[in-house]
Amino acid sequence: xxxxxxxxxxxxxxxxxxxxxxxxxxxxxxxxxxxxxxxxxxxxxxxxxxxxxxxxxxxxxxxxxxxxxxxxxxxxxxxxxxxxxxxxxxxxxxxxxxxxxxxxxxxxxxxxxxxxxxxxxxxxxxxxxxxxxxxxxxxxxxxxxxxxxxxxxxxxxxxxxxxxxxxxxxxxxxxxxxxxxxxxxxxxxxxxxxxxxxxxxxxxxxxxxxxxxxxxxxxxxxxxxxxxxxxxxxxxxxxxxxxxxxxxxxxxxxxxxxxxxxxxxxxxxxxxxxxx
DNA sequence: AAACAGGCCTAAA
DNA sequence: TTTAGGCCTGTT
Numbered sequence: 001x002x003x004x005x006x007x008x009x010x011x012x013x014x015x016x017x018x019x020x021x022x023x024x025x026x027x028x029x030x031x032x033x034x035x036x037x038x039x040x041x042x043x044x045x046x047x048x049x050x051x052x053x054x055x056x057x058x059x060x061x062x063x064x065x066x067x068x069x070x071x072x073x074x075x076x077x078x079x080x081x082x083x084x085x086x087x088x089x090x091x092x093x094x095x096x097x098x099x100x101x102x103x104x105x106x107x108x109x110x111x112x113x114x115x116x117x118x119x120x121x122x123x124x125x126x127x128x129x130x131x132x133x134x135x136x137x138x139x140x141x142x143x144x145x146x147x148x149x150x151x152x153x154x155x156x157x158x159x160x161x162x163x164x165x166x167x168x169x170x171x172x173x174x175x176x177x178x179x180x181x182x183x184x185x186x187x188x189x190x191x192x193x194x195x196x197x198x199x200x201x202x203x204x205x206x207x208x209x210x211x212x213x214x215x216x217x218x219x220x221x222x223x224x225x226x227x228x229x230x231x232x233x234x235x236x237x238x239x240x241x242x243x244x245x246x247x248x249x250x251x252x253x254x255x256x257x258x259x260x261x262x263x264x265x266x267x268x269x270x271x272x273x274x275x276x
Numbered sequence: 277a278a279a280c281a282g283g284c285c286t287a288a289a
Numbered sequence: 290t291t292t293a294g295g296c297c298t299g300t301t
Contacts, residue, residue: 120282121284123281124281124299126299127281128281174297176297213284213285214284237282278301280300281299283296284295285295287292287294289292
């Protein structure tokens with residue numbers, strides 16, 4: 001399909017839609033920018049190109065993509081501007097909210113989120129991305145887009161059917177056993193992510209924590225980025241530093257942020273990671 | 277070279 | 290309930 005036949009959706013006001021804020025705030029591992037800041041990635045088996053210019057943002061994909069995938073994926077119907085202003089009423093977070101203007105919480109595929117964040121543990125971003133890409137290339141469906149080959153994130157059953165030797169090629173270390181076991185659980189239905197998603201956040205977390213290799217941090221990331229639970233609040237080493245910086249030593253309870261605690265977390269995290 | 281990286285598990289207090 | 294040590298691998 002030629003470029004002319006692609007669908008190009010314009011987000012008129014990109015104040016609340018920043019590709020950098022969205023893709024480089026640590027929630028997703030499959031979007032990569034070229035030298036012009038144009039991101040290309042795959043989700044739900046479809047590829048897209050996303051960028052901003054002159055105060056507008058654009059999503060380009062094959063026709064029907066926006067309705068089928070991107071509208072929900074980018075959580076377009078939610079008013080992130082209003083939420084950001086709400087969160088920045090917390091004085092100490094004003095700068096982080098301003099810096100993170102345009103961040104949105106992606107609604108990623110549950111299995112992709114679970115698997116990706118299992119891989120993420122005790123790892124750095126480049127390596128996480130590398131392992132995830134290798135996994136997609138190994139057993140994800142091929143997706144052609146603008147003359148190039150990409151790969152969908154593989155289904156749990158595709159991952160479950162990998163041999164130990166194949167899994168080994170990912171070089172994911174001790175995480176390989178976790179990946180395999182989780183994949184088998186999701187594939188055979190003993191882990192039912194749709195059902196977990198329907199539970200209240202704390203109960204859903206309790207279920208996720210039963211999965212081998214899933215602790216507080218990975219469970220929270222899965223809830224927030226894969227199951228649409230915006231009140232989940234992942235805390236990693238960066239967030240520990242952020243909490244000390246913004247709220248000082250001592251007791252801190254993320255529930256002060258209420259239903260959108262996870263978004264507050266993203267502003268804090270992104271600011272810690274990406275400021276100057 | 278040794279330490280560290282977006283943790284988790286197990287054993288031991 | 291909290292804490293220490295080990296764990297695959299790649300990078301600095």
